[in-house]
Amino acid sequence: MKKRSILLISVLVASDIVLLAVSFIFGYYVKYGPPWITGVFPLFLLQRYSRNLLFAVFATIAVFNFFSLYSKTQNRDAVDEAASVAGAVTVSSLIFLVISLIYREIIISRRVIFAALALSILLIAAFRIVVIYLRKWLYKRGVGVSRVLIVGDGDQKISLTNKILAHPEMGLRIVAPMDVYPQSAGD
Numbered sequence: 791m792k793k794r795s796i797l798l799i800s801v802l803v804a805s806d807i808v809l810l811a812v813s814f815i816f817g818y819y820v821k822y823g824p825p826w827i828t829g830v831f832p833l834f835l836l837q838r839y840s841r842n843l844l845f846a847v848f849a850t851i852a853v854f855n856f857f858s859l860y861s862k863t864q865n866r867d868a869v870d871e872a873a874s875v876a877g878a879v880t881v882s883s884l885i886f887l888v889i890s891l892i893y894r895e896i897i898i899s900r901r902v903i904f905a906a907l908a909l910s911i912l913l914i915a916a917f918r919i920v921v922i923y924l925r926k927w928l929y930k931r932g933v934g935v936s937r938v939l940i941v942g943d944g945d946q947k948i949s950l951t952n953k954i955l956a957h958p959e960m961g962l963r964i965v966a967p968m969d970v971y972p973q974s975a976g977d
Contacts, residue, residue: 792936798925799860802918806854809913810847810906814839817906821899842890842898846906850882857881868922872915879914883907926959935963 818839854860857878859871866874883903890898928934938954940947954962 798921802860802921803851805917806851806914807847809917810850810910811843813906813910813913814843814846814902816909817902817904820905821902839898839902846882846886849886850879850910853882853885854878866922868919871918871922875915875918876911879907879911925961929961930958932958932963935961937965938962939965 857874859874859878883906886898887900887903890903925934935958940951940954942950951964954960954964
């Protein structure tokens with residue numbers, strides 16, 4: 791795996807962790823209200839929620855990995871990425887909801903879960919769409935492109951070459967096309 795792929799995946803995981811935590815804290819404030827407005831700061835609930843927060847965040851990261859949100863980082867459409875994020879966050883929220891119903895020591899409000907679900911879909915999908923467009927913008931300027939060697943002959947080679955040249959946002963640069971059966975000098 792290339793260094794830039796590892797860096798991109800690390801940035802995505804770190805941003806997902808932060809955005810999930812922000813969403814979960816937002817859900818907590820939806821349920822209990824922000825302490826600077828209500829004047830009440832239920833610290834014991836926040837401590838209990840912080841354990842749930844850690845569990846929810848890492849469970850969601852595992853579901854994201856299951857949905858291949860960290861492996862298919864090349865050439866995804868923004869709509870596909872947003873749909874995958876929405877699906878993964880929804881599945882992880884449902885899993886967390888079922889676990890909280892089965893294990894009573896995990897006390898969490900459904901309102902917190904649903905508020906966190908809505909905000910995390912919005913935040914994570916928006917961040918990933920920005921990353922997609924930033925990568926395409928960089929690829930068009932030749933930053934971070936992968937070099938490819940096209941081996942073949944005929945219409946398929948010409949078609950592939952034209953497609954790569956017409957779409958620099960794919961992040962590919964043709965090093966050299968090669969013929970499968972090069973013509974000898976005596977022909």
